[in-house]
Amino acid sequence: MAAIVHDLDFAALAAWGTERVPAALFWTVSGSHLYGFPSVDSDVDLRGCFIAPLRSVLGLKVPTETVEPKGVVGGREVEAVSHEVGKYLRLACKHNGYVLEQIFSPLVVHGAEFLAALRPLAALCVTRHCAHHYRGFLATQRKVMDKEPALRAKTLLYAYRVAMTGVHLLETGAVVSHLPTLNERFGVPYIPELIARKADAETGALAGADVAFHCTQLDAWERRLDEAEAASTLPHDAPVGELSEFVADLRLA
Numbered sequence: 001m002a003a004i005v006h007d008l009d010f011a012a013l014a015a016w017g018t019e020r021v022p023a024a025l026f027w028t029v030s031g032s033h034l035y036g037f038p039s040v041d042s043d044v045d046l047r048g049c050f051i052a053p054l055r056s057v058l059g060l061k062v063p064t065e066t067v068e069p070k071g072v073v074g075g076r077e078v079e080a081v082s083h084e085v086g087k088y089l090r091l092a093c094k095h096n097g098y099v100l101e102q103i104f105s106p107l108v109v110h111g112a113e114f115l116a117a118l119r120p121l122a123a124l125c126v127t128r129h130c131a132h133h134y135r136g137f138l139a140t141q142r143k144v145m146d147k148e149p150a151l152r153a154k155t156l157l158y159a160y161r162v163a164m165t166g167v168h169l170l171e172t173g174a175v176v177s178h179l180p181t182l183n184e185r186f187g188v189p190y191i192p193e194l195i196a197r198k199a200d201a202e203t204g205a206l207a208g209a210d211v212a213f214h215c216t217q218l219d220a221w222e223r224r225l226d227e228a229e230a231a232s233t234l235p236h237d238a239p240v241g242e243l244s245e246f247v248a249d250l251r252l253a
Helices: 010-020 031-035 054-058 085-092 097-103 112-123 130-147 153-172 179-186 191-199 211-231 240-252
Strands: 024-030 044-050 070-073 076-084 108-110
Touching (some): 010 070, 010 108, 024 097, 044 085, 054 240, 097 153, 130 153, 153 211
16 A cells, blocks of 8 residues: 655644544544645645534534634644534445545544544445445536636546545445555556646646546546446445444443
8 A cells, every 4th residue: 555645743733623623533634635645735634523412412402513623733724624423424324435535544633542443333334325425526526627727637636536436445345545545556657647746736737738538538437437336246225223323322421
């Protein structure tokens, strides 16, 4: 597996995150740092979940289910999103690949012990219906490509990353978000150059890009995603009952 290289200060990020969300159960890094193609000016995407006080869950008023603090840590912009654990695991049960990628992110800022307990159950949420998430995400990136006046390396990398993650998940049952690692398997020759081009600027245009070529390549990845879904032996449904018991035990503890 390709190493995930980063210059992130996990201790500072953990202190910042837990100060803003004291009941945080975990924080992991998502976004371009997780995907393996950060730029010199990339911000940091923190993702995770928190637990609401038991009395607020039992009462009539619905507790806050999502918080989105923003700030600066070590001169770098940080954007965080944390859902209440009940909402978070309902999303995991709905074939949400984005949530699964956060749970299985190797960039753990806070809550390693909690994740060690959650991940075996989360692995059972890897279903063939996750294909819908990755197909939709790929379609969104292609719409972005169509609207851009000049193609960007960032847009292409997000499109290829989501396609490869989806195919790999459907064929192996493993959640891998890191594009250099995925490309060790898929061997797409132009991925390293795209990563290098993006490293210098987060939103820079990709001069000289062959748009028609990449559209053809992404068409092929869409077909491969469809074929992987059709051939997948993954379960159709997540273990909602087991995750419900997990959350109940967590609250009662």
